[in-house]
Amino acid sequence: MPDRKRILKILLLHATLLPTLLFAFYVFSLAPKSWEGVDEAVVEKIAKEHGREASDPLIDPGSGDLLLFGFLLAGSAGGFAAGYYWRQLTRKD
């Protein structure tokens, strides 16, 4: 019966997808909470072993909301530019 097959397919899809999603969230919860970037975990760590340490950037926005605001602006401007140029590219004329 086609209906029965369809229901079976949907059940199979759920039986596959739901455990996969749960597993994905579980794996994320196992990882270190700080989610270090590879610059800290690799570059700066190995550089420090060889006597080189990172210095403050020229324009130092610190680690607070100012830098968050900078990323907000950067994300907004980049996303807007990408959308704007994509629209220009896919315009019919």
Added chain:
Amino acid sequence: MRWKHSKGCNAAAAPPSPCGRGAGDGCRGGLVKAGGASLAAGSLLLVATPAFAMHISEGILPFSWGVFWYLALLPFLFLAIRRLNAMAREDLSMKPLVGLLAAVVFIVSCMPIPVPTAGTCSHPCGTGVAAILVGPLVSVLIAAVSLLIQALFLAHGGLSTLGANTFSMGVVGSLAGWLAFRAARRMGGSLAVSGFLAGLLADWGTYAATSLILSLGIRGDAPLWPLFTKVVLAFLPTQLPLGILEGVLSAGMVTLLYRKRPDLLLRMRVITDKELPSNA
């Protein structure tokens, strides 16, 4: 450099739907959608969770090596500006494509993606797809501008290491991606498979170059190759899966552009006349 950043880290800007000539409302709708996409990108970048930048940070490389990588980069930048001017003279319609790729490379290269198997974050480069679509030279320029803005305003990388970071991501990443794409196409690879390989090798090439640049800069009297191997092995758990992700992104972008604007791909010699869809 510590900064607050997104945990989800997925800031792909959904493009607005295309609007036809004279479709004023549709165009305004497109702009609204573009604005919405940008806000979504911004908000996704900014769910506050501690994370870190990924390029070689300010001050890590000695001054002499910083200057060396600037000098090594200069000829590529000079050729890139010439190539971009030539492209703009030949065909004005390439400008939106360059603008789109610049935005994509900028967003993608400051977007940390968590890798659960490694417990760290890193980012794709985007230079592979840029090299396929506008050529490796223009891709170098795009990477340089993106990294300059990030170094100046986002504490991402640094001005003293800008030459080194641009050399690895712009020059090596672009060339690796472009060569991989051309080789795969010559061997009969489809657009998607070739795009995937280009993204994969651009990412891995970038981090191999970063490893070499870092090892050369910090080794002092230590032997080079053991240190290089150590850095590469430390990058592997994060960059192996991210390279695959970058391959998928590159393949997706190339095939999407093939569906929407195959004529552009033909002009950039990404596809041949025979591969043009019949309705193009």
